[in-house]
Amino acid sequence: MLVSVQQQESMDASVTIGAILRSAACVIDRVDAHWLLQSVLSVDIVFLMTHAELPLSLEQIACFQQLLARRIAGEPVAYLMGERGFYDLVFEVTPDVLIPRPETELLVETTLSKIPCGRRCNILDLGTGSGAIAITIARHRPDVNVTAVDFSPQALAVARRNAVKHSAENVVFVEADWFSGFINEKFDVIVANPPYIAEGDSHLDDLCFEPAIALVAQNNGLDCIRKIVTQAPDYLEHSGWLMFEHGHDQADACRRLLDKTGFIHIFTRPDLAGIDRVTGGQYGSIPA
Ligand SMILES: C[S@@+](CC[C@H](N)C(=O)[O-])C[C@H]1O[C@@H](n2cnc3c(N)ncnc32)[C@H](O)[C@@H]1O
The missing domain is CATH 3.40.50.150 (Vaccinia Virus protein VP39)
Structure with a gap:
């Protein structure tokens, strides 16, 4: 299970990029977890891979957990991120399309x-x-x-x-x-x-x-x-x-x-x- 925001506040120890991804990969597809965290942090996959020990803020953890819950409920990653690559371009997508x-x-x-x-x-x-x-x-x-x-x-x-x-x-x-x-x-x-x-x-x-x-x-x-x-x-x-x-x-x-x-x-x-x-x-x- 992921560490909740409340637990995190009381723990004082940091939740890192690597830890939150490992935890999320227990409940959703590992690649999806990467996409969601990339979206929350506005970084690319290379950044995630090279900053596994970087601690996340409480706000970032909360935001990731919200997306994680929606993904667990079945919502497509593209809607959660608000975009999808197609051919050689990236398109905005919403549940209207x-x-x-x-x-x-x-x-x-x-x-x-x-x-x-x-x-x-x-x-x-x-x-x-x-x-x-x-x-x-x-x-x-x-x-x-x-x-x-x-x-x-x-x-x-x-x-x-x-x-x-x-x-x-x-x-x-x-x-x-x-x-x-x-x-x-x-x-x-x-x-x-x-x-x-x-x-x-x-x-x-x-x-x-x-x-x-x-x-x-x-x-x-x-x-x-x-x-x-x-x-x-x-x-x-x-x-x-x-x-x-x-x-x-x-x-x-x-x-x-x-x-x-x-x-x-x-x-x-x-x-x-x-x-x-x-x-x-x-x-x-x-x-x-
Ligand atoms: C399968 S989606 C294709 C969306 C996009 N072209 C794509 O390939 O990702 C079909 C689209 O047809 C639109 N559509 C359905 N019935 C229509 C109609 N009678 N006249 C015009 N557009 C219609 C829907 O709103 C939807 O956007």
């Missing part, structure tokens, strides 16, 4: 590979959440215009702060239900990481701290994907690309849907765990 996942980096990488060079392209990110996808693309391609949509004003507030943090001046944010904010607008590439978990899916038990609107979709988790795929042709330039993330068992359904809607050059890419994760296609006729 999904915590960006490493597998979504594949979607960014795939999108970057499909954006044409040599002209100012328009890119649309549907369901932007923290803005991780839109802002990473915007930072890597300052020559494109990125539009980022979400229907959650709270999520958009976080995304806007992240855009300022990363000086992503080529991103605009739109509060809308998927494509409803656009009339006669066309995009060269549309990217989306929509909610795709089916209602009642057991995976949701581990995700209870994240917003349900970011996770759950009707019709076996395919409802949002279906809306996006079927409406996308009206908003894509000729030969424009649509690509999106989906669940581990949804690739076949997504490919069929794209095919039925008239997409060509349909592809699916697996994530680092070998799970089909990103599917997309190009809209337009096959040249004769």
Whole structure:
């Protein structure tokens, strides 16, 4: 058990970085304990490793213990720290947004590979959440215009702060239900990481701290994907690309849907765990 603040006051002996980390590692993951203490002390991992004998103040101990209790209750480390690294940037996250996942980096990488060079392209990110996808693309391609949509004003507030943090001046944010904010607008590439978990899916038990609107979709988790795929042709330039993330068992359904809607050059890419994760296609006729 960790030493409580009261015990600490009466002990006079110091609680050191090394001691508090050893103690915390008995109740939470050791790496998580490091992250939390780094956050409390505003230091990096190297500092923790090289200052194991450094005594902590009562205030620091109390602050760490509060975070520890919340972590024990299951709250994700990213929410406790208020940030999460994604691709090559660090994004502010709050419980209003999904915590960006490493597998979504594949979607960014795939999108970057499909954006044409040599002209100012328009890119649309549907369901932007923290803005991780839109802002990473915007930072890597300052020559494109990125539009980022979400229907959650709270999520958009976080995304806007992240855009300022990363000086992503080529991103605009739109509060809308998927494509409803656009009339006669066309995009060269549309990217989306929509909610795709089916209602009642057991995976949701581990995700209870994240917003349900970011996770759950009707019709076996395919409802949002279906809306996006079927409406996308009206908003894509000729030969424009649509690509999106989906669940581990949804690739076949997504490919069929794209095919039925008239997409060509349909592809699916697996994530680092070998799970089909990103599917997309190009809209337009096959040249004769
Ligand atoms: C899975 S999260 C993706 C967040 C972020 N793009 C990422 O990859 O980390 C899905 C996002 O879609 C948004 N969303 C859900 N339904 C929507 C709708 N009908 N129109 C616009 N955005 C929607 C949610 O608010 C949430 O931010």
